[in-house]
Amino acid sequence: MxxxxxxxxxxxxxxxxxxxxxxxxxxxxxxxxxxxxxxxxxxxxxxxxxxxxxxxxxxxxxxxxxxxxxxxxxxxxxxxxxxxxxxxxxxxxxxxxxxxxxxxxxxxxxxxxxxxxxxxxxxxxxxxxxxxxxxxxxxxxxxxxxxxxxxxxxxxxxxxxxxxxxxxxxxxxxxxxxxxxxxxxxxxxxxxxxxxxxxxxxxxxxxxxxxxxxxxxxxxxxxxxxxxxxxxxxxAYVAQFIGHTNLLRAEVRDGVARCGALSWRTSTTDGPTLFSLRPEHLRPSSVASNGTVRVKGKVLQQAFHGATSLVRVECADGLVLVMRTSSGALTAQEVELEFSPADAIPVRESPERS
Amino acid sequence: MILADSQQRPTAPRAIWLLLHASAVFAFLYLPIAVLILYSFNGQGVGGFPPHHLTLDWYRILFADAAIWDAVLYSLKLALAAIVIALGFGIPAALALDRANFPGKTVFRRLVLLPLILPGIITGLSLSMLFKLADVRLGLLTLVLGHGTALISVATTEVFAGLQKLDRAQEEASLDLGANYWQTFWRITVPNLKLPIIGAALLIFTLSMDEIAVSFFLIGRDNTLPLEIWGRLRRGITPEINAVSTIIFLFSLLTIVFWYRLRSQSAPDVGMELLDPPHENVNLSTNPNPAD
Known part of the structure; x- marks a missing residue:
């Protein structure tokens, strides 16, 4: 409102x-x-x-x-x-x-x-x-x-x-x-x-x-x-209903969120927190970028959507991330992804309602 | 091949039997009518086969017969009054059944529809006793009341069926556009019920025109057409009766044709097949919030 x-x-x-x-x-x-x-x-x-x-x-x-x-x-x-x-x-x-x-x-x-x-x-x-x-x-x-x-x-x-x-x-x-x-x-x-x-x-x-x-x-x-x-x-419901998103179930302690092998700085209060990370905020990592969260994974599937493709990547600990890319098909099977901590948006859980 | 053969052989005689059977039934149904029409043109009256010397004499005699015409006029008056009464009460009853919720609705529905299955003799007898008790002289008034009330159920069922098919969103659209309940009823509901109302009127008309049982108990000095014909038959059949029956038959046929043409002319309605999500009834009475 x-x-x-x-x-x-x-x-x-x-x-x-x-x-x-x-x-x-x-x-x-x-x-x-x-x-x-x-x-x-x-x-x-x-x-x-x-x-x-x-x-x-x-x-x-x-x-x-x-x-x-x-x-x-x-x-x-x-x-x-x-x-x-x-x-x-x-x-x-x-x-x-x-x-x-x-x-x-x-x-x-x-x-x-x-x-x-x-x-x-x-x-x-x-x-x-x-x-x-x-x-x-x-x-x-x-x-x-x-x-x-x-x-x-x-x-x-x-x-x-x-x-x-x-x-x-x-x-x-x-x-x-x-x-x-x-x-x-x-x-x-x-x-x-x-x-x-x-x-x-x-x-x-x-x-x-x-x-x-x-x-x-x-x-x-x-x-x-x-x-x-x-x-x-x-x-979490809004994030999922409007567009695609990755929901990361993280534990926040002392300003650091941890989700499996991933960790990033956040201003959210301590405790279990859900984060929404849009697929377009994930990208293959480059040497130049600074202060990003990086994770290695295997390409599971690529879906061509015209202007962009959605790539499903499985990380080492079993976490599956969806990345949107406009740079054509990925050739490598192993990729390293990165995202900026600011793009991981903390969201409230949506409890089940009847 | 062998299988097919053994299946085919018995079908041929079966088809013949079926054809004979059907022909017999149709002959039984329609041959008397054909004979009736044919003999209305027979110069030698009802006797003699095959008919010869075709003539229009019986029609000439019929048109000069004042008693028959009085009966026709009397029946027409009766039928038209019955239509007015039956629709006047049947349409509100159908509306109440379709959209109002009130205690005793099931009882109300059964009571409204009961005359449909009630034997005419019961209706006629009970009404005649009532009129005797109330000291009402039998005549056109008692006939009209008898036919009208007995046929309310016909009007109700026809109009109710029409209301069930009506797209309620149209009535909501009308209210939405600023028409009040009364305007919505006359501008949207009634025009959409035109066909069921005309259909009910035609049905009531034909039912009233050839009604005998109820009329028999409520008739006064003047005869309705069916009772006039029946009275004459007791004195012996005349080709004049054949002539008047032929005219009634043609008239009924025209009514049916008229009804079918009307139905096929009306364009298929928009959005009828796509029903809205469940919603509360629009109440056309003065209370805008019907009890749930």
Whole structure:
């Protein structure tokens, strides 16, 4: 929460939200602030409670305890139709009996806006998502990607304070998905409305978000910018969920961490500690480098990933490290690796939760 | 080869028997209808085979027969009123069964659906006793109440099936876009239930049009069409009856064709097959937080 952009005022404030379905605890004590104009992603595995949190903000679900505030207004006691919040649903939920145009006009129609205004705003919204040519078609006659755009236009035309997106890209194929990620992000910048985006895809979260809120089994693990959450993960779960990492189980004594044959200086307090070491922070050692931790090992496996390769190296004491290298395939079977002690980030253990 | 042979040989007579069997069943089902239609054009009335001297005379007589037309009109009025009553009570009942949770829901469901299996004679007899006790004179009103209530279960089952297939995310989307519960019901729920409602109406219409058992107990001075036909048959069969039956048959056929065309015209719905993760019911009543 330290990462809330200080210059922007808070738009939505989620306070100690908990949700239970019968005995099943879905969310426990979730607190989160969303700033105006922010792109916040709620990231989590299936069953982490991310969709439930979104539905509580939208008003389709009532929290067991806790409050949701928008400015000075208590939001969670309002029915969904009184909230200045609109949603893009996972399967778009377009109205099959209405044309694209009528779908987009729906919110303005029920709000009884004048016809001229409706026409103008609908045309503008359809233009923004490049769907003007399909205005008269029924939703069943357009493709998934196009339905996606219509769902966006239908929500944005109402000029909500906050737009909620429930895994809106999950039904699209990989290429279209990447394209939509870029478009969605630039659309958000253009309209300046705060987006709360729910996804299970960490890459998607990294590419699009101003901040990521990582949810695990109904609790927030970490809320931070993509860069921060990647380079300064607070828990072992975060380090593993976002990108690849090596987790080193070390014993710290008098400012020195020891993990098998490895040892390095650290400012962490004494005791057993987990360290996260990203594969890209490991490299084949060179004579020139100074003050690095070095370890010899055998190459087990090399996986080519295009720009980089991931190399699995087994050290003398059985510890397996994964190294990312961009310098092509390693020819030698025996290698010596090194890393800077500063790159080994101490993380909290993530206890098992049901 | 030998194996295949020994398997093939008995199938030929079996197929013939199957064909004969099927033909016999279909003949039994449809031959009387064919005869009925054919003899409505027979110049010599119901007697005589093969029919000859084809004529439209019986239709001419039928169209001039005021009693038949009174009965047709009476039945039409009855059927339309039955549709209004059955849908008026059946749609709310279906909504309650689909989305509300209340104590005694199972009992409620059984009670609503019971008339579906209850013999018409029971419904008719009990209603006629009730009306006698309440001192209500038998007539169109009692018939309408009888048909309407007996057919509520038909409306309920049809509409309930439609509601089960409805994508609830659409209703949520409507609420999300600022429509209140009432607007959502009329703008989203009802248009999506158009087919089940029309289907229920057609079904109620045909069931009411040829209902005899309930009508028999509740009828006043005027005859419904089936009872008029039945009354005339007691005085002996006339080709005029064949003519009116032919018209009813064609009318039913048209209704069915109309229904099928309507169904095939409606475009496949978006996102119907992909259900949302489990979520609470959207309550369309005044209470936005249904009890769990």
């Amino acid at each position: 330290s990462a809330t952009p200080a210059q922007k005022p808070t738009l939505l404030s989620i306070r100690n939200i908990a949700k239970q379905f019968g005995r099943n605890v879905v969310l426990r004590d979730v607190s989160l602030e969303i700033a105006e104009g922010e792109f916040l992603t709620i990231l989590g595995e299936s069953g982490s409670g991310k969709t439930t949190l979104l539905r509580i903000i939208a008003g389709f679900e009532t929290a067991t305890s806790g409050e949701v505030w928008m400015g000075a207004e208590r939001l969670d006691q309002q029915p969904p139709f009184r909230r200045r919040v609109n949603t893009v649903f996972q399967n778009y939920a377009l109205f099959p009996h209405l044309t694209v145009e009528q779908n987009v006009a729906y919110g303005l129609r029920v709000a009884r806006r004048p016809d001229a205004e409706i026409e103008q705003r609908v045309a503008e919204a359809l233009g923004k998502v490049k769907m003007t040519a399909h205005a008269k078609k029924k939703p069943s006659k357009i493709s998934g990607g196009q339905q996606q755009r219509v769902a966006l236009a239908r929500a944005l035309v109402n000029r909500p304070n906050l737009l909620l997106l429930d895994e809106p890209l999950s039904a699209l194929d990989a290429n279209l998905r990447r394209q939509m990620q870029v478009e969605l992000k630039s659309l958000q910048r253009e309209v300046g409305i705060a987006f709360v985006f729910v996804t299970h895809d960490q890459e998607e979260a990294m590419v699009m978000s101003d901040r990521i809120a990582l949810l695990r089994s109904g609790e927030l693990e970490q809320v931070a910018t993509p860069r921060e959450i990647y380079s300064r993960p607070e828990t």
